[in-house]
Structures are given as C-alpha cells and as structure tokens.
Amino acid sequence: MQTMKIERKTMACALAAVMLLATAAGGAWYFQRLTERERELERGSVPCAQQAPSRFSPYCLAQSQAAAGRGDRAAMAALVEYFDQRQPAEAVRWTRAAAKLGEPRALSRVLSSCGTAGPFTVDEAQALLPAAPALEALNFRLGGSCAPADMEAARALVPAGLLAAPDSAGLCKVALRFGLLRLSRDGAQLDSQAAQQLLAECERRQQVPAAVRKEAETVRQMLAREVNPVRISVD
Known part of the structure; x- marks a missing residue:
C-alpha cells in the first residue's frame, strides 16, 4: 500500500512537471510569436528597400x-x-x-x-x-545661386562640351543663365553665338517642360536681334 502511494505521488509530480514544462513552452512560443509580430509591425509590411x-x-x-x-x-x-x-x-x-x-x-x-x-x-x-555635377557647378558660377556671376568662367564657356549633356534640365538652366548674362550690361564680351547654340539645344529637348523651352526660344530670339532683355525666370 505504501508503495502504491509513493508511485501515485511520483506520477502526480511527474504530471505536474510535464504540465509546467508545457505551460512554459507555450508561454515561450506565445512570447516569441508576439515578439515576431511586434517586429513585423516595426519593420512594416514592405521591405526597407521598397x-x-x-x-x-x-x-x-x-x-x-x-x-x-x-x-x-x-x-x-x-x-x-x-x-x-x-x-x-x-x-x-x-x-x-x-x-x-x-x-x-x-x-x-x-x-x-x-x-x-x-x-x-x-x-x-x-x-x-x-x-x-558639371552643369550644376557651371550654373552656380554663372550666378545661378547665391554667388555673383563669375565672368571669367562665363568667358571660358565652350558649348561643344555641353550640347551632348544628358542632363536636359541642367543644360537648360545653364543655357538660360548664360543667355541672360550675355544680354546683361556686363555680358557684352560674351559669345552670343555660343549662347544661341545652347538655347537652341534646350529647345530641342522634349523632356524639358514646354514653358522652359519657350523661355529658351524667347532669349535666343532676343540674342539674335540683340534687344534688351525682359524679366524671365530661369529656375
């Protein structure tokens, strides 16, 4: 009889231990799933690269x-x-x-x-x-930002090296800036033909907004006639 009581106690302890382990395992699984879910929410449903x-x-x-x-x-x-x-x-x-x-x-x-x-x-x-980038730097030197125009850089401008530039927006900025600089009081010594070449190339760039191409056309025609400039935005 004593032996049976001991066996029952042993079985009860073993069963309790199994249940405890199962509960712990279940809790760990739940916590892991919760952590994974929190990580998913933190990451977002889309990979970072996307x-x-x-x-x-x-x-x-x-x-x-x-x-x-x-x-x-x-x-x-x-x-x-x-x-x-x-x-x-x-x-x-x-x-x-x-x-x-x-x-x-x-x-x-x-x-x-x-x-x-x-x-x-x-x-x-x-x-x-x-x-x-070359066109960004040139636009800056031509007075296209926070510094005055560098007339030495303007006089050294060679259109042949710019006409094939893939950056159409950058090319048009430079073309308009150079054209208006040529029309300014300080730009009399700049190359009018070079400015007109750049402006004509800007006009041909269909990926450039129509308004910008129209500005380029206007400045080019002004240069061709050498009339006084009107107020035109180049940015």
Whole structure:
C-alpha cells in the first residue's frame, strides 16, 4: 500500500512537471510569436528597400540611420528625405554630411539653397563645386545661386562640351543663365553665338517642360536681334 502511494505521488509530480514544462513552452512560443509580430509591425509590411524614404517604418529608419553613421551616402540621402518635413534641421545636417561625401542630390541642394536665404553658406557651397555635377557647378558660377556671376568662367564657356549633356534640365538652366548674362550690361564680351547654340539645344529637348523651352526660344530670339532683355525666370 505504501508503495502504491509513493508511485501515485511520483506520477502526480511527474504530471505536474510535464504540465509546467508545457505551460512554459507555450508561454515561450506565445512570447516569441508576439515578439515576431511586434517586429513585423516595426519593420512594416514592405521591405526597407521598397519603402519610400519619406514613409520609412521605425525599423527602416533605424537601419538607415545606422548605415548613414557608417558613411553610406544613399542612406544619408534617404534620411534627408525622411526628415525634410519632420525635422528640417536634421535634414540639413544629413544634407551637409552627404554633400561632403559627393552625393549628387545633396550637392545640388547645397548649391541651390545657399546664401542669406538658405541654410548653407556661400563658402561651403563654393568649397563643394569641384565635386558637383558639371552643369550644376557651371550654373552656380554663372550666378545661378547665391554667388555673383563669375565672368571669367562665363568667358571660358565652350558649348561643344555641353550640347551632348544628358542632363536636359541642367543644360537648360545653364543655357538660360548664360543667355541672360550675355544680354546683361556686363555680358557684352560674351559669345552670343555660343549662347544661341545652347538655347537652341534646350529647345530641342522634349523632356524639358514646354514653358522652359519657350523661355529658351524667347532669349535666343532676343540674342539674335540683340534687344534688351525682359524679366524671365530661369529656375
């Protein structure tokens, strides 16, 4: 009888142990599933590479911040887009960092947003010119941003090297800027034929907005007749 009682106690203890282990295992499984679900929600339903930077999930934002901290230019550019409407100062910080590493969009942003009205100084924009895309740098030197026109750079402009440029928007900016500079009081010594060549090429670029092509046509015709310029926006 005593032996049976011991066996029953042993079985009861064993059963309790099994139930305890099962409960623990179930709890661990549930916790793991919950953690996975939380991770899924944090990551978002779309992989980071397919998420628009402006709408990064918390997980993808953290991944981009980590990559940017390691010097990844693309990650820095993504952070600029993410913070642009949320924390402008943070967007400026990452723009500056990316531009120093030669990221094209960041360089363009610094060159076009410098001076008293922008977050970047003239000096830091000028320091980045050697790394900037050729047309962006030339537009800057022709007075297309926060610095006055560099007449020496304008006189040295050779259209043959620009006519085949794939950047149509950049080419039209330079063409309009150079054409208007030629029509200005200080541009009498600039090459009118060179300006007209660039403007004519801009007119041929169908991917450029019609309004810009019309401006190019107007300035080219003014140069051909050498009339006084009217007020035209080139940006």
